[in-house]
Amino acid sequence: MAEYLSQLTSVSPCLHTSTPSDEEDYDKHIRDLITYLQQPNRPSELSSVSGYLLDNLDPYLHSLSYLSVLHFKIQSVQGDNKTRLSKQVCPGGELWIKAVRLLRGFDPFQIRYAGHEWRQLIELVIQAAQAVSKPLLAVSVVRDAMLRLDPSSEVLTSVHTAFMRLTLIARSYSLALPILERHICHFPTLTGQAYQKYHQPTLCGEHESSMTFLTDGSGFSKKLTYRDHLQFFLYGAMIYMALRKWDRALHYLSIVISCPVTNTVSKIMVEGYKKWVLVSLLGRGMLVSHPHLASSHVIRAYKALAKPYTLLADAFEKCDFQRIEVEVNAARSIWHADNNIGLVQQVMCAFSKRMTLRLGMTFSALTLADVAQQASHRPTSLNEVESLVASLVMSGALNAVMLHSHNDDDKTTMVRFCSTVELRCFQEHDTREQIVQDSQLLDVVGRSILYANRGLELSNENFLFLQKSMRWSDNPEKGSARALDELASGIDIEEDIMGDTH
Amino acid sequence: MDLPPLSKDQLSAVLTSSRSPTELFNTLVEYEYEACLKSTPNSNESELLSLFYSTFFFAHLLTDQIYEARAMTQRMPQDLAQTDPSLQNCLILLRAVWQRKYESVYKILRELPWPDRLRPAVESYETYFQEKTLREVSRAYEAIRPAAAANYLGLDTAAAEQGDPAIIQKFTAVGWTWDGNKKLLHPKPLPPALGKDVRLYDEVSEIMALVGKYGG
């Protein structure tokens, strides 16, 4: 046993102050260890003494060994049984605790060599937590593991999509924000590009971008399909919807509905469009214009498939409450079927808010009785109106002040809308926040575009293109060279003439 | 995972030792994993769980995360939520806060039986809610009847209507003015509670400095 242990502890985290040659040495060490672990009889040997090994291995110092041993053990416990989880793996079980310990404390550099095992462990944790109906148990573990592996979280993996789904099931929306706020920009890099043969950075090195190790062959992600990324962004939008962050939700939905397509539209995109309509009503009080990146035939397909939604939006924009009610009631079964009934109800509630906000465009001051008359679609008591207006003003949605009159018997309340000038001091804070938020995204996007450009320049297609264009320009180039020569000689002659005249 | 194990004493300690609501919230987020692990049907830890979830609930309210608070009430063990009186009270409170029913909020906070260990959280939320409402009211109203103001802050409305000097004094203390003839209070907008996000200011100020330097 001790012999195994000494083998398994041969690799420990390298200090990242080292030179590239040290890095290569380290890389070699790790690859030796992997070869050792991959020997055919190793799984049974190691899993039989796993208890001792796991107790004596440090999940950070010897992450790779720890993961392998744990992996072998789980395999031997689980056997071929994929559906029923063993008790040891379930939350609270011995192996669960070990798995959580590893996921919370692994060395991200070592783990890059064991993408498949890492992903399987995460999937197991997710499965186990859901098996005992406590999805929450996995949420923070998985999230921390993801961020530990890739702090920038800019490359989409299948784990991302699974994680989003998990947070939605666990209703722990804000726990997903650290992932969502980092903005996915990339997909696992393609291996098999020609240049990668010549320039293959060592896996364990410090890299500018996590794209270097999150490749399609690394095993950190299953092979992605379009469904995965569409789902990721749709789930992300749903999380923002649950937190009432309409603007962000709208952005994520815009990503979903403007996804590139070839001749067909995904059902997920149609779902996205339906939610996009409702969210734009809730967030902006109107139907915002389509993201113009979505092609027109796609938009047409959406409109045909989401008729009740566009009708509802139309009624909402025309400020026709009766029609809204008619549309909502007419398509009740559709809202239910699409699981959008909650959003639709919020849209109904948002209507009186929107009507009140609109008053600010027409009036600079008016009494509550006027508010009730102008903005509400059904007779409401003044108290109700006052509490609606007060809540809008107090939550900052409505820029107005209210004044009670001093008259005792005539309890009129005046609502005074502020002009934009008076608002500036209140806006300052929001503005700063918005600038910082946008600049974060800008930062991420700017950096990512740089990488994407580099990747595109080095891609096989671009080389082929360059090759082709060089061949084409072969002859003209010679021609132009000759022309240059001629031009030069022409100048000579001219100079001669000048000389003669003198 | 180096937190001390979850216990009632530990919860009380966290509650009293946290320097800010955010800190309290962040600690409790970490504990939710353990609480979730502990929660099994018929577990003998229901008292601890009840205390944990209600404390966690108040931590949400104290950090103004009402939507997340609602999500939390949905993910806590439902059998416990339906039987435990203090969690039930939390749900009632959530509804009142959600609907901005000021009078009921104060009533719930003051009159419902909250467990002793939760008291500090309940009390600090009452103060927090009162301060928050005061800030909002002072911005939302330019003139307000004392009774309405008292209602927002959970004070005695009947006494306020009579112009009780003790109550009026509470408002004048924060800079409001009292018009005895018209029987109206004139709120003075309180500065919004800022300064928590220093980074935000630094970054923008840097940009502004650059604009000032090169933009001219």
Add this chain to the structure above:
Amino acid sequence: MDSMPPDAFESHPPSPYAGQIPGVINADLESLNGAVVSTSPFVKVDDPPKFELESYIANYIGRTKFNRLFLIGSCSTYLSVEALKAAIVEAKSSKDVSRYERAVRALAEVAPYEAEAMLDKEWVDRTRKVVKAETDRLEHELRGYKNNLIKESIRMGNEDLGQHYHQIGDLLSASKAYSRMRDYCTTPSHIASMLFKIIHVAIERGDWLSVQSHVQRLRNLQSKQEDQAKNQPKMSAALGLSQLHSGAYQEAANSFLSTDPSLGDSYNEVLTSNDVAVYGGLCALASMDRNELQRRVLDNSSFRNFLELEPHIRRAISFFCNSKFRPCLEILESYQNDYLLDVHLQRHVSTLYTRIRTKSIQQYVVPFSRVTLDSMSKVFASRASSGQAQPIDSKSPFVQELIGLIQDGTLEARIDLEKMVLVSNQADLRTDVQTAVLESLSSYVKEAHIRLLRTNIIRAGLEVRQLSDERKQSHTGSGAKHPRPPTGMLQ
């Protein structure tokens, strides 16, 4: 030219707003000409107009006389009997049987016991016979000319036939006959006279597109200077009329304003100089601001000749220019009945008046940053409510009107119901710019993010595709965007 058969208009029910939609050609004149018999006129005017019927109608000649009389007869309760009787006389003096019958029917409705309300059967039969014989004769003659292939005769034959059809009220045939003259016209003056005839019929038919296109043709005609000078007034007037009817008030105003005063009474078969003054003045009021009105209408020496005929229009315009909106609107209001009884104006009176009113309100507010609603309502509220001097509140009609104007974006102001003032919106450029900058920043960043994702999606071969597609693609990597090219391609 006759691309629009008259039947096409029957499907448009006469609606008071039809005239506001450019391109929708009015049905009123068409209905007067018998294609549609509208049993209930859409406007009823009960008060007596300011004009005196006899002298008013004496200004006109030709068929428009009947049309005007008939319109007055069927719309004005005060003048109906007198006007219809005159219309019957007018119809009986012509050869148009159908309009005689129509006038008698209308009179029978309002005054069944008048002697004229009885149909003169004998006259009808006789005239029908005469008309029939005349038609046959002219057709026969034309056929003869055609056989002889004498251009001038064919032209004149068609002209005679067109004139005949026009007289008997068969406008479609008249227009066709006139159009057939084209191939046989030899001089520019022939063409001009033909075009005028076509325009005349088109005006009566209410075919405004045809009027416009023919005026255009007239304009392009190479003719002598003096002829052009002679034709200009009629052309401008006809063009203005067609623009008025298609709701293009600004253009109509321009056309009427450029009408030369030499028009005089030369176009009385269509309109008089008084009409030019009224139509042009109202269109200008409805579409120009104060400066423009002063410069282009009041200071316009040639149009002044027209305005002198209708001094109240001149007064209304100068009141408007001097920001005295109340007297201006009062003048217009007092003449409303007259205009409602005008064959060309009837449809447009309410639209024109609303525009003038809206524009007055806009112009009134311009110099103020805040105006009391009280002072505004003194100028603009209808007399009935302001006469009682009741305090204005949010429910008074004038405030409701203002709300409507603000909500449709006509008025850049907001109402303060606390102090009862109208506050003009101050553009806060600084905040506007800031908001715009922030907005564009955030939309730029978001779009960049989406574009980047799209690029990367395509690069990774993750576009949405049909399932069969997906399988195929993974085997062959077909298409321009094949995501996984075979490795080592460059070696």
